[in-house]
Every structure is written in C-alpha cells, then in structure tokens.
Amino acid sequence: MLGSTAVEKIIANAVGRRVRVGEFVEVPVDFSYFHDGTGPLIIDALKRMGVEKIKDPDRVGIVFDHSVPPYSDQAATLQAKVRKFARDQGIPKFHDLGEGICHQVVPEMGYVSPGMVVIGADSHSCTLGCFGLFSTGVGATDLAYILATGRIWLKVPETLGIDCKGRLSGKVSSKDLILEIVRMVGTDGATYKALEFSGAAVRHMSQSSRMTVSNMAVEMGAKTGFIEADLKTFEFLGREGKTFRTDTKVERIRVDAGSLEPKVACPGSVANVKPVYEVEGTHIDQAFLGSCTNGRYEDLFEAAKIVRGRKVHRDTRFIVIPASKSTYLKAQKDGLMDIFLKAGAIIGVTGCGPCLGVHMGVLGDNEVCISTSNRNFIGRMGSVKSSVYLASAQTVAASAVEGRITDPRRFS
Amino acid sequence: MIKGSVWKFGDDVDTDVIIPAKYLRSVDQTVWPKHLLEGLDPTFSSKVKTGNIIVAGRNFGCGSSREQAALAIKWAGVSAVVAESFARIFFRNAINNGLPLVECKGISKAVDEGDVIEIDLDSGNVKTKKGILRSSPLPPFLKEILKSGGLVEYYKAKRAV
Ligand code: SF4
Numbered sequence: 001m002l003g004s005t006a007v008e009k010i011i012a013n014a015v016g017r018r019v020r021v022g023e024f025v026e027v028p029v030d031f032s033y034f035h036d037g038t039g040p041l042i043i044d045a046l047k048r049m050g051v052e053k054i055k056d057p058d059r060v061g062i063v064f065d066h067s068v069p070p071y072s073d074q075a076a077t078l079q080a081k082v083r084k085f086a087r088d089q090g091i092p093k094f095h096d097l098g099e100g101i102c103h104q105v106v107p108e109m110g111y112v113s114p115g116m117v118v119i120g121a122d123s124h125s126c127t128l129g130c131f132g133l134f135s136t137g138v139g140a141t142d143l144a145y146i147l148a149t150g151r152i153w154l155k156v157p158e159t160l161g162i163d164c165k166g167r168l169s170g171k172v173s174s175k176d177l178i179l180e181i182v183r184m185v186g187t188d189g190a191t192y193k194a195l196e197f198s199g200a201a202v203r204h205m206s207q208s209s210r211m212t213v214s215n216m217a218v219e220m221g222a223k224t225g226f227i228e229a230d231l232k233t234f235e236f237l238g239r240e241g242k243t244f245r246t247d248t249k250v251e252r253i254r255v256d257a258g259s260l261e262p263k264v265a266c267p268g269s270v271a272n273v274k275p276v277y278e279v280e281g282t283h284i285d286q287a288f289l290g291s292c293t294n295g296r297y298e299d300l301f302e303a304a305k306i307v308r309g310r311k312v313h314r315d316t317r318f319i320v321i322p323a324s325k326s327t328y329l330k331a332q333k334d335g336l337m338d339i340f341l342k343a344g345a346i347i348g349v350t351g352c353g354p355c356l357g358v359h360m361g362v363l364g365d366n367e368v369c370i371s372t373s374n375r376n377f378i379g380r381m382g383s384v385k386s387s388v389y390l391a392s393a394q395t396v397a398a399s400a401v402e403g404r405i406t407d408p409r410r411f412s
Numbered sequence: 413m414i415k416g417s418v419w420k421f422g423d424d425v426d427t428d429v430i431i432p433a434k435y436l437r438s439v440d441q442t443v444w445p446k447h448l449l450e451g452l453d454p455t456f457s458s459k460v461k462t463g464n465i466i467v468a469g470r471n472f473g474c475g476s477s478r479e480q481a482a483l484a485i486k487w488a489g490v491s492a493v494v495a496e497s498f499a500r501i502f503f504r505n506a507i508n509n510g511l512p513l514v515e516c517k518g519i520s521k522a523v524d525e526g527d528v529i530e531i532d533l534d535s536g537n538v539k540t541k542k543g544i545l546r547s548s549p550l551p552p553f554l555k556e557i558l559k560s561g562g563l564v565e566y567y568k569a570k571r572a573v
Contacts, residue, residue: 024553037436041479048564050571067437075437123477123501139479139505141563148567153553187424188471192500221471221499269424356433356476377428377475379451 003248005159007194007226010134010244014117019156027154031112032146033061033093034121035102036068036075037356039082041140042121046147054089054147061093061111062086063102068351071359100324100350103127103215103292107237108324114229115242119143119152123218124292124374130197130207130214131236132229132243137218157194157223159250160185164201166258171408173302174209175294175372175392177201178216179263181255183273191221196246201257202227207236208296215293216374219270262395262407267376267387276395276407284389286369287318287400288381290348291355294372294393295323297330303397304336306411312344313403319361321348345400357381363388370399414492414512414531416465418523421452423469427502430473430481444480445488462489465529469495469520473502482506492531494519494538507554510562514538516547533558 004012012019014027034042039062046054054060062082070076079097086094099105103124112118114132119125121143128135138152146152162181168174195217202210210227217225227233234240262276289295289303300322312318320340322328328350331337337347346361348354354361355373363369363382369389371381376388391399394408401411429451431444438444449456466485472495473481482505485493492512496519506513514531522540523529530539536549550558560566 024551038477038479045564049567072437078437121477123475125477137477137501139477139482139501139508141479141508142504145508145563145567153557187474188497188499191471191497218501221474223500357428358434358437375426375428375475377426377451379432380428384451 005194005246005248005250006196006228006244007134007159007224008156010115010117011154011156013115013242021156021158023156025154025156026151027117028150029119029146029152030116031059031061032119032143033063033102033106034143035062035066036064036079036082037066038121038140038143039085040078042144042147043081043085045141045144049144049148051148055150057089057091060091060147061106062091063095063099063105064097065101065351066356067359068097068349098325098350100327101292101295101352104296104323107131108326110238113237113239113241114233115244119146124215126217126222126224127211127215127292129217129224130210130227131233132227132241134224134226136223155192157192159194159196159246160190161250161252162195162197163252163254164197164199164257165254166201166256167204168201168257168260171394172260172262173392173394174205174212176260176263177255177257178213179265179273179390180260182216182219182265182271184253184255185220187219187269187271188221190217193222194224194226195220195222196226198228203230206298207232208298211296212293219374262392262409264395264405265376265390267389268378270374270376270390276391276405279389279405280407282405283368284316284370284399284404285367286361286363287316287396288354288361288369288371288373289393289396290319290321290323290353291373292323293374295321295327297327299372299393300327300331300336303393304339306394306397306408307343307401308339310343310401312400316400316403318345318400319348319354320345321353322350325350354381370396370405372396414465414533415528416463416491418465418467418525418527418529419460420523420525421466421468424471424474425452425468426475427473427478427481428475431478431484436478436480444484448484448488457488460488460490463491464489466490466493467495467519467523468493470497472498474499477501479505479509482509482511486511494531496520507557508563510558512558514547516545518545
C-alpha cells in the first residue's frame, strides 16, 4: 500500500477518509486561537455573518500579546472589545495582558496535543507544527468561519522534508540552523507546502529549540513546520496524543547541523543569510532578545551566560522580553533577570514587544537592530529607513555587549 | 472580465510594506487604503484609482496574517492582483474578502506600468499587449467563495439554503 505523509494522515484522520495532495477539503478544527491584533476583525466578521454564539468556546484560545500593555487609546478600545467578546461567549481559555505570546502560551498550557488540527489567526501559528500536529496561520475571516462552523477549507499540502543530520554544538543554536535552511529554500521555496523537519539534529534538540525551527517555516512560505512528536513533546505539553509518521517518499533537502556556524539574516530579506563573521563589526543601536522565535527560557539562559559579569555597550539599548509569564518566573528565580538588569539591559513586559514595530523599542531613521525575532522586512521594527539583522540569542547577546555585530564564539 | 490599468511591483512584496503595523490598531478602518503600499511608494495611495490592477512578481503578500493587507487593496478600489505567485495566507485572505487574484507565470515580463490588461477569471487568461497569458483558473470551490463576495457572504448564502 502506498504510504502517506504525516500531515496527510493528520488531515485524513480529521476528515475521516483518505485525502490526496492538492485536494481541497473542509476539515474539522480541533483547536483555534487568536490574539488582540486579529481579534477585532474576527468579531466584525462574525457579526457580518450573523453569528451570535460560537460553536464550541472550549476549543478556542485567546491570548493578548501584540499590544501589551496597550500603546494607544485605540489599541485599548479594541482590546476591550475582544475582552467583552471572550466574556459574552464564555471562552474559558482567555489570557489577558501579561500571560505571554500566543504561540508560547497555547502549548505551555497544554491546550494542544499531537495529531490535532490547529489553526491560529497569526502567520506564526506554523510554530505549533513542532508538536507533531498540523497547525497553520490564517486571517481573521477564516478564523471567524471556524468559530462559526468548527471547520476550515484547506488544500492538502505536499510535504518538503528537511533532513538535519549531525548535532548542534557550542554557541550554534537551532536559530542558526533554521536561518541556514531559509537561505537554502528561499522566501517562497516552500509556498503551499508543509515542511517536515527530521534527522538526528532535530531529535537531539530540546522542544524549545524545535519551536524556533518550526516558527520560521512561514518565512519560506510554508503552511506548517511539522516535527514528529516524541517524549520531549509529551513532556512539554504535559499530555500525549496520536503520533503520526511519514511513511512515503518525499522531496528532501539535507543540511548538516554539525558543521554550522553562527548566522545572521541581513536586512531586507530573511533569506539574505550570511555567516556572522562576514558582517562582524557592523554598528548596532539596539539588540532585542525575545519574540515567539527566541524568547524562551533556554534563549535567556544562553544569552545570560554571555552577558554575565559584563556590561551592555553604552551606545546600545538591549531589550529583553521573556515569551511568557512562566518563562519570566523561571528566569527570575534562577537569577537571569538580575544578570540582565545589572548588565544594563531593559526588561520589557511579557508579549511581542518591539517585534512588530509599534511600541517598546521602535527604531528611528537609520538605526540598526540585531534581533532574535523572525522578520527583517523594510520598516518591520519602525522607520522605513531602519534596518534589522536576525540572529540567535547568543549572537544578539554578544552583539549587545560589544555594540556591534559579534560572533558569540568570541565569548567563552 | 476585469479590465484595468496596471501598477507594477517586484518580488516579495510583504504585508509590512502593504500596510505597516502601526495603522492596524486604528478604529477608523478607512485609514488603511490611505497607507496602501506606503513602504514601497509613499505616494501610491494618492495615485491608485478605482478599477486599477496590481501586477507583481513572486511571493506577493508574504509575511503576517493581517487581513488588513487584502482589505486595504480592495478598499483602495483595486479590482484584481495578478502576480507570479502569492504567499498562502494573503491568497486566502484575498479570496475570503472577495478580492480576485490570478497567479500567472510570466506576467512581470509581459506588462509595463500603465498598460491596460484584461483578466478572464473563468478561464484564467490574462490579455496583455504581448498576447494572452494562460494560467490555471481557481478551483470551482474558491470561485464560488469569490463569486459570493467572500467567505462571510458564502457562509450566509449556505445558511439560507
Ligand atoms: S513575537 Fe513577533 S512574530 Fe511572534 S507573534 Fe508576536 S509579533 Fe508575531
């Protein structure tokens, strides 16, 4: 019998029959979630649809992360609208300001499990694919349709395998690995496809590191960034689920994690990736450690190892934002926040922070930022004349200390 | 049949340049078209006219899931977007809001800014000064959503049956 990909199997399992790649299907959704940014349009769409009660409030998560705390009266007004909606609809999995970034909070709370179909109204919902489930991002109207009907239209995606052999070591992290993969695949090399990351490097890395990898699947145009579930996955989620595995031949790209060097994505395109040493010495005005890509405990931990006992460069503002409240608590308990504060860093409120370029660290004309986030488009973090380099937590921390882009391997 | 004159853009036009995040939280939604594609051409919103068509290269609409990108284009009066390829969330958002899209290989080379082109959504054909370019039409299911005017109207029509 012909095999199928894991993603095909998950979709087939949800619709209750075999599905073919390229086929359009209406798929029942196990869990959907959105944030304060996409919420207002979802509510408007539901109103236009004439839906008064959503189908299943238990299968919905709402996390306020984009404007935390609100940066304008308008943002506050829109949040109030979403807050009222959550109350009126009786949505129990509602997390108001300060709980964290949606892609972090949803798995941390154990709202999802392997084998599920999960849809988020945010492009980085592909992150959750690393929990052995199918998860993708959509816009507000799609999410409203899910709230109304419990279903979504999907094209069954083809799978592109990314085989990561070797093992990450030293100051090279899963961020460097995924940046290298984006360079190889290109910004649209995986459009409409599901990426599946596998290989020894992926099996060896922590579940948090896997989140960084799957998070950037959308930067290649992919629908999701699937990783087969294992014990680490169950442990992170605090629950088990149905494990699906690809047992058919798919197109594969190979990358050797063992021979990787620290990387940066240079301004303008996420695929504009170079080894750090090629741009070493570039002046920076700001360094940002945080976001759904790299704001987890292990990122703060690795960065703190570099910053410890040192000072942030006087011409650099170093902004540190934990991805969730639980990350923050653990980092605080273990003394990491002390290290950052004493070094001269600015600690921000848990949430997206300056990642989306509207508050808490917006860049001015001609300013340069090195960031652990996932996008460096023109104007992403502020002025259209500013520029953003993307790198790992280690590289960002080393650069914050030096005031210029620095290879973290210089810090022992 | 959709006919209109063309504004041309390159590859990887992302949602941050289509509509910067700082305008998203506006309660007054009429501001979105006023900042359309501001990141690439600050004067664009004053130039674009109802019935115009946007032609672009690869990966149009990449980046965030913000539906405001598709809405800003639609509300500015743009009648369709023709590109070499689209980012998938933008593609969904456009269809779901009744903004016609055509994925058409070779379009960037075949048209110049200001050209008038003709799009036949049923066949997927695009008529340019250099001849007719063929593309695959949307699958019937998506055409139905588009014809209803978007996913909201599609839902209401289904409910009424
Ligand atoms: S941290 Fe940045 S990329 Fe992640 S959800 Fe928030 S705004 Fe989006």
